[in-house]
Amino acid sequence: MTVPTSPLSTANATIGYGRVAVSEGLTVDIPEGEFTVIIGPNACGKSTLLKALARTLRPSAGRVLLDGRDIHAQSTRSVAKRLGLLPQGPTAPDGITVADLVARGRYPHQGLLRQWSAEDEAVVAEAMEATAVTDLAARGVDELSGGQRQRVWIAMALAQQTPLLLLDEPTTYLDITHQIEVLDLCAELHRKGRTLVAVLHDLNQAARYATHLIAMRDGAVVAEGPPADIVTADIVDEVFDLPCVIIDDPETATPLVIPRSVRPAPVAAV
Amino acid sequence: MSTVPAPLRSSGTGRTSVLRLGGYSVRLRRRTLAAAVGCLLALAAVAAWSTSTGTFELAPDRLWATLTGSGTAAEDFVVWTVRLPRLATAVGVGACLGLAGAIFQTLTRNPLGSPDILGLTQGASVGALAAIVLAGASAAAVTGSAALGALGTGLVIHLLTRGSDPSGYRIVLVGIGLAAILAGVNGYLLTRSDIIDAARAVFWLTGDLSGREWGQAATVAAVLAAGGIATFAIGRGLDALRLGEAAAAGLGANVRAVKATALVSASILTAGGVAVAGPLAFVALAAPHIAARLTGSSRSLLCAALVGALIVAAADAAALYGVDGRQLPTGVVTGVIGGVYLMWLLITQRKKGVMP
Numbered sequence: 001m002t003v004p005t006s007p008l009s010t011a012n013a014t015i016g017y018g019r020v021a022v023s024e025g026l027t028v029d030i031p032e033g034e035f036t037v038i039i040g041p042n043a044c045g046k047s048t049l050l051k052a053l054a055r056t057l058r059p060s061a062g063r064v065l066l067d068g069r070d071i072h073a074q075s076t077r078s079v080a081k082r083l084g085l086l087p088q089g090p091t092a093p094d095g096i097t098v099a100d101l102v103a104r105g106r107y108p109h110q111g112l113l114r115q116w117s118a119e120d121e122a123v124v125a126e127a128m129e130a131t132a133v134t135d136l137a138a139r140g141v142d143e144l145s146g147g148q149r150q151r152v153w154i155a156m157a158l159a160q161q162t163p164l165l166l167l168d169e170p171t172t173y174l175d176i177t178h179q180i181e182v183l184d185l186c187a188e189l190h191r192k193g194r195t196l197v198a199v200l201h202d203l204n205q206a207a208r209y210a211t212h213l214i215a216m217r218d219g220a221v222v223a224e225g226p227p228a229d230i231v232t233a234d235i236v237d238e239v240f241d242l243p244c245v246i247i248d249d250p251e252t253a254t255p256l257v258i259p260r261s262v263r264p265a266p267v268a269a270v
Numbered sequence: 271m272s273t274v275p276a277p278l279r280s281s282g283t284g285r286t287s288v289l290r291l292g293g294y295s296v297r298l299r300r301r302t303l304a305a306a307v308g309c310l311l312a313l314a315a316v317a318a319w320s321t322s323t324g325t326f327e328l329a330p331d332r333l334w335a336t337l338t339g340s341g342t343a344a345e346d347f348v349v350w351t352v353r354l355p356r357l358a359t360a361v362g363v364g365a366c367l368g369l370a371g372a373i374f375q376t377l378t379r380n381p382l383g384s385p386d387i388l389g390l391t392q393g394a395s396v397g398a399l400a401a402i403v404l405a406g407a408s409a410a411a412v413t414g415s416a417a418l419g420a421l422g423t424g425l426v427i428h429l430l431t432r433g434s435d436p437s438g439y440r441i442v443l444v445g446i447g448l449a450a451i452l453a454g455v456n457g458y459l460l461t462r463s464d465i466i467d468a469a470r471a472v473f474w475l476t477g478d479l480s481g482r483e484w485g486q487a488a489t490v491a492a493v494l495a496a497g498g499i500a501t502f503a504i505g506r507g508l509d510a511l512r513l514g515e516a517a518a519a520g521l522g523a524n525v526r527a528v529k530a531t532a533l534v535s536a537s538i539l540t541a542g543g544v545a546v547a548g549p550l551a552f553v554a555l556a557a558p559h560i561a562a563r564l565t566g567s568s569r570s571l572l573c574a575a576l577v578g579a580l581i582v583a584a585a586d587a588a589a590l591y592g593v594d595g596r597q598l599p600t601g602v603v604t605g606v607i608g609g610v611y612l613m614w615l616l617i618t619q620r621k622k623g624v625m626p
Contacts, residue, residue, distance in 0.1 A: 055519065056520075075522075076519065079522065080521055090517050114294060117293075117295050160521065
């Protein structure tokens with residue numbers, strides 16, 4: 001058996017809903033220790049890919065491999081110890097407190113007679129510390145702002161103590177300040193050694209925060225690699241049909257996409 | 271891990287206590303514990319009242335003597351043959367319905383998810399009415415047929431809602447559809463019946479506990495035990511499901527198995543409860559909401575079962591002795607209590623602007 005080069009990958013996978021295949025024969029490797037961001041236009045299959053990687057969707061053909069073994073041949077609990085998931089727009093039960101929600105992250109480490117070990121307590125405290133929600137511990141999740149709430153959900157996934165963390169559009173419905181706050185937190189987690197995979201809508205944020213980009217269109221991977229190689233005028237036009245110029249972000253020197261003001265009109269002007 | 275000073279250690283949050291012994295740990299929420307003890311005490315009070323009141327009254331010392339085996343023949347008959355089996359059946363039926371309601375509300379993530387709304391009660395009624403109207407069946411056959419009706423409805427819901435249901439609405443919509451169809455069938459069966467069968471059918475449809483014997487109490491107890499054990503086994507997964515299917519799966523819950531087991535055990539509990547007592551209105555809907563208010567959390571299925579038991583036992587006692595000496599069917603009283611409670615819930619929610 002070969003040594004897996006990537007902790008999480010798809011091998012020739014056909015993924016979709018019911019009989020409708022979104023992606024066919026998709027092979028993607030998530031590189032270890034990178035902050036991978038999947039980008040692409042609406043309905044390009046990026047969230048579908050993330051769901052397949054998270055074991056939420058079962059490929060109708062091909063395989064998804066976690067640590068070199070078929071993810072669907074592994075138990076839900078052992079997968080949950082390797083891979084944490086922040087689903088899109090998660091809903092907390094009414095009246096639940098921050099501490100209680102974060103504590104749910106210990107689920108795969110607990111059992112009927114192992115409900116709350118000293119380790120659980122320490123890990124939950126650490127997760128709340130890392131996401132700066134310790135002061136909110138006793139508050140109800142439904143009283144929080146969108147950004148705080150998202151940080152609490154990330155804390156829950158952290159309490160799961162998985163080397164891999166998958167985030168499905170973690171910045172959706174947040175205002176710009178909270179988007180940056182959540183992305184800064186992701187970057188911090190990546191620096192501390194986690195492998196992250198996120199689906200993002202904003203190309204410039206993806207270019208700024210990702211260390212590895214996967215660009216998708218029509219269910220297929222168009223390009224992948226470091227943002228500096230992927231975010232080029234040609235590739236952006238190919239993936240998004242958007243004529244643009246690329247400049248250096250004055251803050252981070254990462255590529256910044258500037259859409260052109262004059263675009264070729266689809267119909268000749270009168 | 272760091273040392274835990276004593277086998278018994280309390281966590282710092284102040285709301286929960288943790289008992290630890292070696293590698294084992296159990297978490298207890300203090301308010302939930304207090305609510306459960308409160309329900310048990312209230313249940314004991316209702317039991318003492320309903321076994322000693324009525325046309326044959328027993329003083330507390332005589333009730334105690336009878337319970338401990340030194341009562342007169344008359345006392346023994348009234349307590350052990352007439353009142354206790356009825357009380358035990360009421361407690362068992364209430365616990366079944368309360369637990370079933372709590373499971374359905376968790377499963378559908380909907381405060382209205384109850385067997386009354388999802389068609390299981392109507393399915394049981396079709397079973398009972400078919401037995402009464404078409405076959406003129408015995409009471410035992412009516413009970414069996416009602417149980418089959420509820421189980422069959424649960425099975426149809428399961429078959430029609432397999433697979434992913436991220437919003438939790440599919441079970442509700444399918445259930446509402448089934449409830450409408452089955453209510454139509456019930457109406458048809460009633461119009462086909464002669465006056466004697468129709469009277470019997472309407473009485474069954476109201477829900478009543480009069481004349482229940484130990485055999486029926488034992489049946490309900492067995493159903494409650496089976497459903498309770500199955501629910502306990504999936505309790506953790508059911509709790510994870512409150513976060514939504516995707517998050518629950520991400521935490522390592524086997525969502526498909528948990529949902530299927532939850533639907534089956536809630537159907538069995540409903541079938542057992544309704545088959546023995548008839549469709550006692552609103553118990554399954556109201557009990558989990560009352561339990562959630564008492565415990566301050568919708569997580570305790572045990573409290574929902576206890577509240578259900580308390581509602582039915584109290585309603586049955588009220589039906590027997592409460593209204594100007596005339597006995598009422600139990601279902602009339604649970605319907606009034608449940609309906610008033612639901613109105614109160616809706617009004618207070620509107621003031622607060624939130625759902626429970």
